[in-house]
Amino acid sequence: MDIHKNKIVLCFIFVALLNFTACKEKDEIVVQHQFDNLNLPTEPFNYSDIDFPNHFSSSNLAGIPINSTLATDNTPNDNQITDAGATLGRVLFYDKLLSKNSTVSCASCHAQEKGFSDARILSKGFDSGETRRHSMGLVNARFYQKGTFFWDERAATLEEQVLMPIQDEVEMGLTLDTLITRIEQTDYYKPLFKDAFGDETITNDRISKALAQFVRSLVSYQSKYDIGRASVNRATEPFENFSAQENLGKTLFLEGVPLGGLGCTVCHGTEAFTTPPRSANNGLDAASTTDLGVYESTGNPADIGKFKSPSLRNIALRAPYMHDGRFATLEEVIEHYNSGIQAHPNLDRILTDANGNPIRMNLTEEEKDALVAFLNTLTDTEMIEDEKFSNPFK
Numbered sequence: 001m002d003i004h005k006n007k008i009v010l011c012f013i014f015v016a017l018l019n020f021t022a023c024k025e026k027d028e029i030v031v032q033h034q035f036d037n038l039n040l041p042t043e044p045f046n047y048s049d050i051d052f053p054n055h056f057s058s059s060n061l062a063g064i065p066i067n068s069t070l071a072t073d074n075t076p077n078d079n080q081i082t083d084a085g086a087t088l089g090r091v092l093f094y095d096k097l098l099s100k101n102s103t104v105s106c107a108s109c110h111a112q113e114k115g116f117s118d119a120r121i122l123s124k125g126f127d128s129g130e131t132r133r134h135s136m137g138l139v140n141a142r143f144y145q146k147g148t149f150f151w152d153e154r155a156a157t158l159e160e161q162v163l164m165p166i167q168d169e170v171e172m173g174l175t176l177d178t179l180i181t182r183i184e185q186t187d188y189y190k191p192l193f194k195d196a197f198g199d200e201t202i203t204n205d206r207i208s209k210a211l212a213q214f215v216r217s218l219v220s221y222q223s224k225y226d227i228g229r230a231s232v233n234r235a236t237e238p239f240e241n242f243s244a245q246e247n248l249g250k251t252l253f254l255e256g257v258p259l260g261g262l263g264c265t266v267c268h269g270t271e272a273f274t275t276p277p278r279s280a281n282n283g284l285d286a287a288s289t290t291d292l293g294v295y296e297s298t299g300n301p302a303d304i305g306k307f308k309s310p311s312l313r314n315i316a317l318r319a320p321y322m323h324d325g326r327f328a329t330l331e332e333v334i335e336h337y338n339s340g341i342q343a344h345p346n347l348d349r350i351l352t353d354a355n356g357n358p359i360r361m362n363l364t365e366e367e368k369d370a371l372v373a374f375l376n377t378l379t380d381t382e383m384i385e386d387e388k389f390s391n392p393f394k
């Protein structure tokens with residue numbers, strides 16, 4: 001009888017061992033499968049040595065002295081872009097392991113084909129909850145001299161910003177401790193961290209630096225505008241590759257009011273079409289109620305209703321528009337500036353007339369269409385289709 005019991009026990013042990021081995025092999029297959037599906041080149045893509053056009057070094061956009069685009073680079077000395085660092089950042093950017101239930105990644109709200117923004121008015125988080133604001137486009141985030149991030153500029157640096165959505169209870173819902181554990185247990189990260197930082201040690205600091213390197217690598221400089229700009233000394237000269245309509249829109253956008261333009265470069269200066277190092281209130285509402293903008297991070301009443309503006313590069317791909325996604329088309333945006341600016345107490349003075357009232361541009365339909373045509377020339381198809389910015393998980 002004892003012998004019979006021993007045989008039964010041994011049988012159970014044998015079956016358990018078989019199951020353990022099968023599970024172990026299954027786990028190894030899954031890990032290896034994930035590693036095999038990580039589509040990275042043998043030699044990393046070039047992220048660090050970009051041949052920017054000469055006009056990115058120019059300090060004269062529309063006949064007025066400005067900072068050159070390259071002079072507005074917010075890259076810190078201790079986190080210069082490297083090919084290996086940005087490669088690691090690219091994998092992290094697209095990896096759904098960075099969300100609580102592994103359903104969303106950074107790219108879920110910042111899609112390449114949408115100019116690294118979101119087609120939804122409000123993005124969906126890991127548990128289908130909606131974010132508070134529309135996802136800001138990330139293109140040329142590097143060229144904002146002040147270096148602050150989010151619509152309300154609450155993140156002092158990009159390195160600080162990239163970790164915040166991961167921890168947000170709506171967006172990705174993960175703690176940093178869990179983030180570290182997950183990445184440590186994922187085999188494909190070990191060689192990537194070693195290549196980027198010299199060893200396999202995984203820290204929050206290294207994760208933030210790699211993500212920031214990838215985001216700063218999202219630069220646009222190969223649009224139709226850039227091709228035309230390279231052929232002239234000043235951006236206000238007619239571009240040979242532009243239609244008459246596009247050149248009219250360019251004149252309206254770039255020139256100041258005394259020269260027949262609208263002075264848009266005051267808020268969208270430099271060849272990167274980024275804002276000056278300040279936030280602004282553009283008269284979306286007469287009063288701020290539910291969203292107080294930059295005031296929420298500074299506590300300064302003068303900042304109520306002010307928001308940071310992203311680069312206008314690839315703007316035609318990034319509908320809807322504004323921090324709350326209220327405008328569905330570029331035509332609606334232009335009509336806002338043409339006839340819809342509201343008398344908010346903190347309305348930017350650039351958008352007021354001599355009496356302090358909101359300006360009315362009184363554009364013709366031809367001029368409105370020309371502005372849209374010009375903004376379309378800022379679409380950088382080369383960037384939007386570039387594999388080095390795409391999802392590496394295949």
